[in-house]
Amino acid sequence: MNTEAKKRKKDVFNRVPLKKKLVLAYLLLTMIPILVIGIFVMQIFSRSLKEKLSYSAEQGFSQTYDFLAYRFSKTSDTLNQFANSDMIQRILLKDLNDYGIVEQMSDMLDMRKAFEDARNGEDVDRVRIYVRDELMYSIDQIHLFGLNSIESTVWYRYLQEDADQILGCPYSWLAEHEKTEKEILSLARTVKSPNDYRKVIGYLRVDMDKGQIDEILNKANAAKDAETYICNGNGEIVAGTGKGKIPKEAWETARTAGFQKAYMEGNAVLYRTQDFENLDWTMMTVIPYSSFMREITALKNRFLVCMILFSALVSVCIYLIGKSITDRVGLLAEHMKRVQSGELTGLEPDESTDEIGVLYDNFNYMIEETKALLEEKYRLGKEVKNAELKALQSQINPHFLYNTLDMIKWMCYAGRTADIERAVASMAKFYKITLSRGRNIVTVRDELEHSREYVNIQNMRFGDRITLKVAVPEKLMDVPIPKITLQPLIENAILHGILETEDETGTVTISGAVEKDSMIITVTDDGVGMEEEQISRLFSASEAGGSGSSYGIRNIRQRIRLLYGNDSDLLFTSRPGEGTEVKILLKQGKNNTMQP
Structure with missing residues (x-):
């Protein structure tokens, strides 16, 4: 049975025209090595480009994080400076029974001056202090506010629960009367009595321009469709660009250095997270995997096009070479058939000196001898x-x-x-x-x-x-x-x-x-x-x-x-x-x- 199958295969092969055999053989001998080498080179280039893109994304993330960490650190220093200020503590501890209006006005002006001096428009947009409502300057509404104006806010409630923290406040946590067209981010903390650290005597909040932070975050995007955020511990977007969607794995897995792969709504993404020191804020960059691979895909496509063009060129060359050989052999075979039918006509002299040229000469010699x-x-x-x-x-x-x-x-x-x-x-x-x-x-x-x-x-x-x-x-x-x-x-x-x-x-x-x-x-x-x-x-x-x-x-x-x-x-x-x-x-x- 095997012998019959081999014989049939051999018969099929023998019936294939010589031109097709030559072209097929050349294609197999040239295209397979080209494809193997091409795939190998493509993998090397892809891996190199992937590493380059990963490094670029990592660098962009790290630089943005370092810059924001520095800004938040300076803002925290400003917040702590005022919270630990002897002047602020002394004013907030004064007894209302011995605290006249003139003295209150003088203290208000002193605090306002200190807060105005701290405002630089870059790191600090405004300094706010919230004091007892009985104080006359609690109605300042510029830098000094009464406690009753924040009693219903989220950030005030969190500070009451943990008076020792520096709290990062998103824009959504502010009271409605504090919200304006210009969105802000804030850092807040309590002001404690120097005599009793368990006693809160006021609340300080330093506001920052959210637009500037959004712009900084946008520069961290390594790809066109990438998104960079600042999130709090609840997974709530504090600042950032894009649609504000956070991969679930970013909160369910431990923080690790470098970009990780996850799936968001069925689509693969790369994400990178890093917490800000002393803040319940985390910086995150999310890059769609397709965007990250866009350059690699484009490189592969260009390489594929080059391979196709090169393969087509090789195929044409192989076809022309095969045709130059088989056409001459075919012409010889055709003249042999004519000889069989009795037409003794020779071939045109072949200027080539290869084996086929010699065969032409011998055929013409045979025809002349036969004649x-x-x-x-x-x-x-x-x-x-x-x-x-x-x-x-x-x-x-x-x-x-x-x-x-x-x-x-x-x-x-x-x-x-x-x-x-x-x-x-x-x-x-x-x-x-x-x-x-x-x-x-x-x-x-x-x-x-x-x-x-x-x-x-x-x-x-x-x-x-x-x-x-x-x-x-x-x-x-x-x-x-x-x-x-x-x-x-x-x-x-x-x-x-x-x-x-x-x-x-x-x-x-x-x-x-x-x-x-x-x-x-x-x-x-x-x-x-x-x-x-x-x-x-x-x-x-x-x-x-x-x-x-x-x-x-x-x-x-x-x-x-x-x-x-x-x-x-x-x-x-x-x-x-x-x-x-x-x-x-x-x-x-x-x-x-x-x-x-």
Whole structure:
């Protein structure tokens, strides 16, 4: 079974054209290494570019974090400075019973001046202090505020729960009356009594411009679709860019250095987090994996396009090389097929000196040698046919001569002097044309004259029972034809056709015509006709066993094929009782200019 399968595969392979085999082999030998090397190089470039992008994203994140950490640290220092200020603590600890309006106004101005001096528009947008509502300056509403204004806010509640922390306040935690078109972020803490650290005597809050922080965060984005935020411990967005979506894994897993991979709404993302020291804030960058890989994908696409173009170029080159080889081999194969069909034409000389060029030269040499051999064979065959023709003549002459002389002898006994004279004259003409000065090729006119003399002599023997009709156009009279072509056909028509009828009389008609590139001479009789089997025996009878006429007919066929080609032939058509028609088909343009 395996042997059969292998044989079928081998047969299929052997039926594939050489051009396809060469192209396929070249493609396999070139494209596979190219693809392997290309994939290897692409992986190296991709890994290098990925590392470069990761480093760039890490650098952008680290620089932004360091800058914001520094700003938040300075803001925290400002907050702590005021919370631990002796002046602030002293003012907030004063007893209301001994605290006059003039003194309160003086303290308000002192605190306002200190807060104004701390405001620089970059790190600190405003300093706020929240004091007891009983104090006159609690209605300042610029830097000094009453506690009742923040009692309902989130950040105030968180500071009450943990009075020791520095609390980061998002914009959403502010009281409604504090919100303006300009959004802010704040750091807040309590102010404690220096005499009792468990006692809170006020609340301080330092505001920062959120727009500036958003702008800084935006610079940390390493990719177009990246988003960078500041979040608090509850996962709430404090500041940042984009849609504000946070990967769940960012809060459920431990903080690690570097970017991590996660999935958000089914899409892969890279995220990086880092907490701010002493704050419940975390900086986070989220990069869609597709954006991070965009440059790598673009590189791969460019590389793929280059590979496709290079592969196409290689394929075209391989095809042209294969075509240059197989076309020459195919041309050689085509000429070999022509040689098989008998067309001995050589190839155009190939200037190439490679193996195919040598093969071309050897093929042309073989063709020339074959032509020489065929010409020699043709010459020898022609000599053989001429010998056969002479043998036919020697066969005809003694037999026909004996019958004719015997007829003349009986005419002498009968005293038929005129008939003797006519018979001798016809016989002289007949043999003159038969000999034709040694020529083997005569004209149609000569052959017709030869036939007339033959029929005249036969009519003398058989009492004018044979009628000969000639209907050959004048334009065919001078066309060359092998000698003794018509006489054996007429002899066959008389002896085996007409003389075998009941009344032993009949007509032989010779006609001629031109059809396309052929000359056709037709010999028709109205004798007894023949069966198909008789016609077959006529052409297959052996030289020893066949009659003289059958030998002559075979000889005619062989000679016209030799002289005019295999397309020329003798065509017999006959039915018993209806006579026989013989067509001599001679292809013109090949040997119609033969010389005797």
